Amino acid sequence: MEGIPDIAPFRNRKEELDAKMAEPDFFSDQRRAAELSREHTRLSGIVALYDAADKLEADLAGNRVIIDDPETDPELKELAAEEIAGLEEQVAQKRDELLLAMLPPDPSDSRNTIVEIRAGAGGDEASLFAGDLTRMYHRFADQRGWTVEPMGASESDAGGFKEISFLITGDDVYKVLKYESGVHRVQRVPVTEASGRIHTSTATVAVLPEAEEVDIEIKTEDLEITTTRASGAGGQHVNTTDSAVQMTHKPTGLTVYCADERSQHKNRAKALTVLRSRLLEQKQREEQEKYAANRRSQIGTGDRSERIRTYNFPQNRLTDHRIGLSLSLPQVMEGDLDDLVEALRRADLQARLDAMNK
Known part of the structure; x- marks a missing residue:
């Protein structure tokens, strides 16, 4: 997504922690386990926010395609236009939440x-x-x-x-x-x-x-x-x-x-x-x-x-x-x-x- 930092490092670190938390001795060091668990929770939230924002942007782009297509049914165009304003607001809000989380x-x-x-x-x-x-x-x-x-x-x-x-x-x-x-x-x-x-x-x-x-x-x-x-x-x-x-x-x-x-x-x-x-x-x-x-x-x-x-x-x-x-x-x-x-x-x-x- 434009203007959003690359999500790849966040996903990679989350997957790394997924593997660590699955190890049998993960909780042998309680303090370290707590720190990694907190980091995992934060990264999981970031990935979830990114995926949600990405889906909203895809929905918004899809509606714009419908409106721009001259062969689209007028009633369908009207429905797509009604959804765009709400989707734009949701996208803006989700992007801000994502940037703050990052x-x-x-x-x-x-x-x-x-x-x-x-x-x-x-x-x-x-x-x-x-x-x-x-x-x-x-x-x-x-x-x-x-x-x-x-x-x-x-x-x-x-x-x-x-x-x-x-x-x-x-x-x-x-x-x-x-x-x-x-x-x-x-x-x-x-x-x-x-x-x-x-x-x-x-x-x-x-x-x-x-x-x-x-x-x-x-x-x-x-x-x-x-x-x-x-x-x-x-x-x-x-x-x-x-x-x-x-x-x-x-x-x-x-x-x-x-x-x-x-x-x-x-x-x-x-x-x-x-x-x-x-x-x-x-x-x-x-x-x-x-x-x-x-x-x-x-x-x-x-x-x-x-x-x-x-x-x-x-x-x-x-x-x-x-x-x-x-x-x-x-x-x-x-x-x-x-x-x-x-x-x-x-x-x-x-x-x-x-x-x-x-």
Whole structure:
């Protein structure tokens, strides 16, 4: 089909995976089997879309032949003409679906994800908002059947968080949450505001695909590790042992602090996981900036310095500024993010499609 990438490589890869999945030991490596199964499902969808679009184009061409043939019965010509408009619309829609499906997936889409939330401007109200966002993402994860594991937190005196990080594991976590990176703004009357005046505060969200050792090599000599006594909740044992770990990556200056576990060894492991993921995200961001000078104008994975969303409590309205979408705020704060993330995903795919067609 004209304007559509060659389908042959997609068919060939699908047939290759058909053979692999038929092998007796295919499921011996569960993780690899899951990755190949997801790829097979995607390729099967692409092939099916191509065949459907190809058939519609053939039907359209057949109707045009009927109309152009001077010997065709007039009634048959009339029927063919009536079908053409509908077929043209179906062909256009199916071709767009096919092009979107053919776009290469983000290799990080299937990864587990570390979410880091930091209070921004607004003092105690910003830390309370960081706590609200944390609750929102936890509820969303529960609805999706994902698992949330705390990685580190610094609580504020007001009851929220100065900063908090947690690991979310499950199917396609990064694919769903990657558009959450950026500055989130809240407008509401703080609980500490006696006059009823609306305040504006912010919190920053960073979404990091979990990195593996094969992705990022961290040399021991590049790490500066200090241990201290953990403070806060956890009981007397936490407060009387040097279990908290601060890890600094000397080449980049990135610092991670973990004190959630009573075991120094476990906190070291968590800190290394967070550090590795931050380094992977930094590496990916640098690569993206090399090839996308207009990155700020795209949905992408967001820029942490750019305001992406406003949570307006007096009006019960959430607005995502990147796509101009407004939704009911209460249900979003309860973790109902499906409509939002789907709209962002579709907008991103359309932006990539438009760029490909230029």
